[in-house]
Amino acid sequence: MMLLLLISIKLLLLLCIQRPSTSVRLKEGWQVYSSAQDADGRCICTVVAPEQNLCSRDAKSKQLRTLQEKIQNMSQSIEVLNLRTQRDFQYVMKMESQIKGLRSKLRQVETNWRTLPTKNFQELKGKMADLQPLVPVLNQYKADAGLISQFKEEVRNLSLVLTGIQEEIGAFDYEELQHRVTNLETRLRNCMNKLTCGKLMKISGPSTVKTSGTRFGAWMTDPQVSTASSKVWYMDSYTNNKIVREYKSMSDFIAGVESRTYNLPFHWAGTNHVVYNGSLYYNKYQSNIIVRYSFESGRVVTQRALEFAGFHNVYPYTWGGFSDIDLMADELGLWVVYATNQNAGNIVISQLDPETLQVLNSWNTEYSKRNAGESFMICGTLYITNSHLTGAKVYYSYSTKTSSYEYTDIPIHNQYFHMSMLDYNARERALYGWNNGHQVLFNVTLFHVIKTDDDS
Structure with missing residues (x-):
């Protein structure tokens, strides 16, 4: 199944904005792995994450702060993906409506084919054949849009859990929590890594x-x-x-x-x-x-x-x-x-x-x-x-x-x-x-x- 996305791949430099001397100050051991801008060139977010194995079982409050910061950054990144997906979803729905309309028109023409010149009929039928393969693509697009919403909900739930246990260290299995955060982070990275190659549009x-x-x-x-x-x-x-x-x-x-x-x-x-x-x-x-x-x-x-x-x-x-x-x-x-x-x-x-x-x-x-x-x-x-x-x-x-x-x-x-x-x-x-x-x-x-x- 092929999934077509129109994504704005923005400048990944730490400049990020019209003021090139501006930079992001990172904590030691942290790394930037994505950033995004709006249409005017202003920074929306810079996604940062600590290196693997940065956390230990010591100083659990520090560990929780680390996890919270990771959640916040992932949440920002997902929000950007969600905004772009929702914008492109309107375009997808419009295409889907056009395909359905063309299919209905073709059925009408087939019923009254004697009133339509052969050349016009063949052209219309050819357009329909060209658009037909897009139907399963559009269905897959909508499914992936739902996946991004699921990511967003999982991040929100984890954030609530972290906030709830910050004052009661030990009330939640930290190892399990860390596993959930790491798993979600890996899935997000994999999703973003898919956006590697594409055709130049602008x-x-x-x-x-x-x-x-x-x-x-x-x-x-x-x-x-x-x-x-x-x-x-x-x-x-x-x-x-x-x-x-x-x-x-x-x-x-x-x-x-x-x-x-x-x-x-x-x-x-x-x-x-x-x-x-x-x-x-x-x-x-x-x-x-x-x-x-x-x-x-x-x-x-x-x-x-x-x-x-x-x-x-x-x-x-x-x-x-x-x-x-x-x-x-x-x-x-x-x-x-x-x-x-x-x-x-x-x-x-x-x-x-x-x-x-x-x-x-x-x-x-x-x-x-x-x-x-x-x-x-x-x-x-x-x-x-x-x-x-x-x-x-x-x-x-x-x-x-x-x-x-x-x-x-x-x-x-x-x-x-x-x-x-x-x-x-x-x-x-x-x-x-x-x-x-x-x-x-x-x-x-x-x-x-x-x-x-x-x-x-």
Whole structure:
């Protein structure tokens, strides 16, 4: 059974709002695993939870406070899911009504089919056939909406129990209570973890994090590390530079407090670099060589030529800047986007082995690299903008899963008129941009296809 949900996946950074210097102060041993915003970019909630085995049988009052805090955070998270589900439920009910109406109309037409032209009859019958499979999907959606309500009720009941026993420690089996809370927390995490991949529907923002550097550059975080790490890397300019600046946190980045600098052995070309699992991947200047540089060892661990790839402004994006080879990462791994003579200058997508940089698989598109403003990967689909200037929009997408493309029309607000870097971060589900010397962030809205446990 397939469950279709339209969920707004909001920016997961601790910035969370228009004031980028704001951050959440966490207790030692606690971690953020989800956050949400409303349509205006204001924080609704940040869900936090202590690490496993934080509680012990000592100091039961402290244990209960810990459980209460967990319940409160889960309750906030469930409330957000519930609000979104109720909003989308109205859309689902409308679709269901349309399906029923179409079915009734079709029955009437079948009774008086002689009065209807054959072409119109076949078109109506085709629409009905297309909509018919949605009926069980809608039924499953309503069932899952009920499941969220059940989660909400269970949290409320547990909260009442905790409040009732706070003054009478020992009146309730603490181990059983902790088991119930842990079980509910696990179920909630599993539910939220299903919201991993989806189709891009909307780009909102941007939020300006900082204004610094030249007109062109790149900045990024590592999508593979835990949420406990929030290091930021900064690479100014598109050429004639080898210095990578590291910041321990987003707040340090905003304040300009560097923690370390790295002097790369080779200059980079373009602004299309990516940090992935502790390594920097970039295009070596005046070559089609991809370099993997380890931050931990401070040296190049792998470099490999990308066969047939154009370089040094042979097939750049529309703004130029030696942006021929674009490295990126998403939920499915490490990718590189480029163009070749063999594909008539059109974009080629290749998935790379992060360790060896070997090409695992490639897809040839029919979109000219020189006509693309920027591009980024989400869940194995490449999204391409039609310009780097004002009025840009995501115009084309190519799915590596189905080896097919489609034309889209998703506006992206180019606030500072010249986009020289746009890259997706799967951990934070946000787009990082370098917009004419401004470091900006965009929220994304994804349309999710979620499989239930009964799916084969």
